Amino acid sequence: MEPFRRHTAIAVPYDQPNVDTDQIIPARFLRRKRSSGFASFLFHDLRQDEQGRENPDFILNKPAYRKAGILVADNTFGSGSSREQAAWSLVDYGIRSVVASSFGDIFYNNSFKNGLLPVRLADDIVRGLRAQLHATPGSQMTIDLEEQVVIGPKGDRYPFEIEPFRKRCLMLALDDIGITLEYEKQIAAFEQTYKGRRPWVAR
């Protein structure tokens, strides 16, 4: 995974609320190997019709947004299925950050494991950003993780919250397992007492 510090890119406004992960990547592509790349599956059934022809009305297919690296959504982005492939398809496409007023819990968690930064901002701010992006298609935004601020297309700044642990992992591209293994002693000690307390759990 790529470290995330400061990301400036074309931002695409995505107006639909409740974008479930089935829409982000349909189930039939989930079994591909991670290494095979997931960019072409992002919003697959919205981006192209059944004959594989591009849908010109779909926002990512519009010339101004083809190189988008930030997605500004509505509410409850990434709800539904736990498929981490949703995050894979976004990062593989080049989208490193999604801004929304709320996220599906599991999608939110999965994003961090893949160098994708989900940013929560208030509903009116998110709407405002989308309106600005619609007004000037193809304009850029910046997500500054270090400073914890979103910089809108007009230079307006919106601070955001993020847990320090997640911030650190993302900035240093730290892998969870590596961190957890440092706590091996505590895990082993826990396992001992757990076995005594709840002997029926293990087989």
Place this chain on the structure above:
Amino acid sequence: MAPRTLFEKVWDDHTVLVRDDGQTLLYVGRHLAHDGSYHAFDFLKARKMKVRRPDLTYATPDHGVSTATHDLASITDPEQLEVVRALTANSAEHGVMLFDLDDDRQGIVHVVGPEQGITLPGLVMTCGDSHTSTHGALGALAFGVGASDVYHVLATQTTWQKKPKAMRITVEGKRPAGVTAKDIILAIIGKIGTNGGNGHVIEYAGSTIRSLSIEERLTVCNMSIEAGARAGMIAPDDTTFAYIEGRPFAPKGADWKRSVDYWKTLPSDSGATFAREVALDAAALAPMVTWGTSPEDVAAVTDVVPDPARETDADRRAAMQSNLEYMGLKPGTPLSQVPIDRVFIGSCTNARIEDLRAAAKIAKLGKVKVPSWVVPGSSLVKKQAEQEGLDQVFRKAGFEWRESGCSMCVGMNGDVVAPGQRCASTSNRNFRGRQGRGSRTHLMSPEMAAASALAGRIADVRDYLKRV
């Protein structure tokens, strides 16, 4: 100690450590795996790691299996075949208990867990699947995780989590005839919305919930994820203990008494606080059916398709219009007049034996007007249903009787609803394309789905119940 909720007690019991920044390393009591867990096994392999506690993981193939037969040869998609095979190989390599395709214990992982006594009160459980929330029906804290977290659990038997908030939904009153557990949870989602439980663990409480059987509770907790919650839970009680006792992986002998004594301490203390409280009157409910592309787009079967023109928020109005367009529905149409193209009775929400019994009761009353499938939630459910003659009831009414698996709930195995077709489904997601590209899904209870199959349109099960 300060009064604690059910969820906090289970959380505390599995806390390995809390970092200064609030992240908790939670121990995973039992972990469930399925064919979709293969990415996680791949990651493990890439790092040359072993499963830390193979005795705490249980696996069964479900998403990609064929429901025509359980022969591997029936899996026509090479990718699905590969991952179903990979589960067999990975389970053998790591010493994980597997209920494979030729095993009666195979089934949808969330049906198998409770059925086998793997799911127990007071456990933290994870699985690489969002409907892991199902297991909370027995008083476990169970949540779905993505592939990276599955890998983390396999490697360390732990998971990093931020503590969610507690939320309580209290349902009181007697359910009218025809109102099932599915209708209760659909009504809850309609009320609080698909984001209503975000950041929370929902505890379902109240006399109505207490009166539910375990299978009904599983249906309720299953759709906690559709309410946006991290997990759903119901306090363990005598109903729970009676359900668990004697199941293969449940505690036995001296452990049984000891575990029950412990489980009795789990219900939320009086005085425990919930960040959010919601109340629902069961007596006021009717059978529910979804009309849109999110489970929150739900109404009583006696209602009409809502009119976007009445929505004051412009963004919401536009979204609603586009959803109705996708669904091919006109505002004002009575839901009970919407014709359907097929019926799916199955999924981890509603494919347990009680669901099939309830659907069969209605199926007895006529013949299906559209292609209709019954896909049992596990091979044991299938066997039980056959012993009771339910398969014959369904077959006589013209239903197709299939092998167990996820099937048309997600359409990964090739069981799909054709583009533009409308399906009455007992599953949990009416997302666009969920049951196949261009599919239109109406979620409802098994009784409602069976009634709809006989009517060839969305039907009010109460019109049939009079004749039972």
